[in-house]
Amino acid sequence: MLISNPRAIHFAYPDTLRTILNVESADQSRVWLSGWELISQQATPLWELTEAASQLGIARLCVKDESFRSPLGSFKALGAPIALMRLVMRLWHAHDIEPQALIEGRYAEMLANLTVISATDGNHGKALAAAAQSIGCHCVIVLHANVSAEREQAIAAYGARIVRIAGNYDESVAHAATLAKNNGWHVVSDTSYDGYEAIPRDVMQGYGTIAAEIIEQSTDAPAFTHVFLQGGVGGLAAGVASYLWERGGAQRPRFIVVEPRQADCLYQSAIAGHAARATGSVDSVMAGLACGETSPLAWKILEQCIDDFMLIDDDDAVDAMRHLAKGAGDDAPLVAGESGAAGFAGLCALMRNDEFARAAGLDRNARVLVINTEGATAPAAYAQFVGESAQAVAARQQAWKQSCVR
Numbered sequence: 001m002l003i004s005n006p007r008a009i010h011f012a013y014p015d016t017l018r019t020i021l022n023v024e025s026a027d028q029s030r031v032w033l034s035g036w037e038l039i040s041q042q043a044t045p046l047w048e049l050t051e052a053a054s055q056l057g058i059a060r061l062c063v064k065d066e067s068f069r070s071p072l073g074s075f076k077a078l079g080a081p082i083a084l085m086r087l088v089m090r091l092w093h094a095h096d097i098e099p100q101a102l103i104e105g106r107y108a109e110m111l112a113n114l115t116v117i118s119a120t121d122g123n124h125g126k127a128l129a130a131a132a133q134s135i136g137c138h139c140v141i142v143l144h145a146n147v148s149a150e151r152e153q154a155i156a157a158y159g160a161r162i163v164r165i166a167g168n169y170d171e172s173v174a175h176a177a178t179l180a181k182n183n184g185w186h187v188v189s190d191t192s193y194d195g196y197e198a199i200p201r202d203v204m205q206g207y208g209t210i211a212a213e214i215i216e217q218s219t220d221a222p223a224f225t226h227v228f229l230q231g232g233v234g235g236l237a238a239g240v241a242s243y244l245w246e247r248g249g250a251q252r253p254r255f256i257v258v259e260p261r262q263a264d265c266l267y268q269s270a271i272a273g274h275a276a277r278a279t280g281s282v283d284s285v286m287a288g289l290a291c292g293e294t295s296p297l298a299w300k301i302l303e304q305c306i307d308d309f310m311l312i313d314d315d316d317a318v319d320a321m322r323h324l325a326k327g328a329g330d331d332a333p334l335v336a337g338e339s340g341a342a343g344f345a346g347l348c349a350l351m352r353n354d355e356f357a358r359a360a361g362l363d364r365n366a367r368v369l370v371i372n373t374e375g376a377t378a379p380a381a382y383a384q385f386v387g388e389s390a391q392a393v394a395a396r397q398q399a400w401k402q403s404c405v406r
């Protein structure tokens with residue numbers, strides 16, 4: 001359930017990868033998106049979980065909390081909107097489009113005949129629907145059979161037309177591509193495929209904001225030794241790891257990718273040595289990570305920088321949600337959704353097994369960062385898993401904050 005990647009290197013960020021993802025373009029995306037009303041104007045919190053670190057037997061544990069990124073509920077608010085903006089700029093390149101005016105909807109008349117489409121397991125589609133609504137174009141979202149009605153409603157609330165198919169996530173990706181071809185629509189997908197790379201690259205590049213903030217928020221402390229990253233198609237991991245690698249160079253942290261056991265496409269890619277498919281059913285409570293096929297573009301980054309790939313069970317994720325919601329000892333209670341809690345779940349799973357912990361170099365000196373990639377994006381499912389509503393946990397978090405001020 002943990003394998004090390006023999007292709008991972010600890011040199012300076014290679015120029016070949018800089019042509020795909022780089023700090024300069026990530027920072028530009030950050031500036032462009034900062035004017036969007038659905039993005040928080042402040043950096044998302046970097047929580048220090050002292051008690052959890054001590055219970056796990058490591059020196060330090062921090063959680064970068066993307067549940068605060070946007071009312072959309074996840075880090076995905078950084079990806080689709082910037083890719084949509086860059087798409088419009090490419091399509092109307094003669095117009096010298098002003099990014100702030102674009103996201104405020106001041107080009108809506110010009111965009112009235114533009115339709116964008118994507119498959120999604122929830123968060124990406126919601127972010128694309130919201131961005132399309134903001135700039136004033138049409139949006140069609142293709143959902144596979146296992147996307148819950150709760151997630152569907154959340155996407156439809158942003159004005160997207162929903163197309164529901166009977167198949168799985170990968171089939172929904174293929175269906176979106178066919179609909180786009182037949183109707184002259186534009187696919188804005190977070191995963192790449194043959195001949196389709198510009199947009200998923202822009203999506204991944206948007207996620208670099210998370211890494212930029214992490215660096216700004218941790219200048220006073222010794223750098224992290226380990227960073228846990230959830231894996232769906234690989235975009236989040238590529239966007240965050242590439243930024244931290246380019247900035248950290250040969251001193252970059254050790255990156256560990258965590259996936260659901262049934263949706264192990266990145267783990268299988270590490271074994272095969274190329275972008276590969278998952279071996280399991282792909283269905284998981286970790287809806288955002290339930291992806292059967294690796295994004296080949298993301299893999300170009302991941303194959304050189306992810307040191308370890310690991311798998312967790314659905315129960316591990318649910319336990320992690322509860323643990324974070326409770327808040328050990330004096331630690332803050334955190335609202336982490338099913339996929340959001342997966343990085344922390346991966347850390348806990350490794351620390352329960354001496355052999356794996358040793359293999360990953362996790363000991364009393366380890367300074368670990370995990371990313372809570374979503375809040376309660378499916379609130380009813382959250383309440384059922386945690387035994388408490390997300391609002392109640394958030395209220396306890398508020399009380400915790402006030403007790404710290406006193």
Ligand SMILES: Cc1ncc(COP(=O)(O)O)c(C=O)c1O
Pocket residue numbers: 074076121123124190230231232233234235236237287288289291339340373374
């Ligand atoms: C909450 C959450 N975390 C992590 C991921 C994984 O991101 P990626 O598919 O880019 O690897 C997703 C993907 O949808 C997600 O929704």
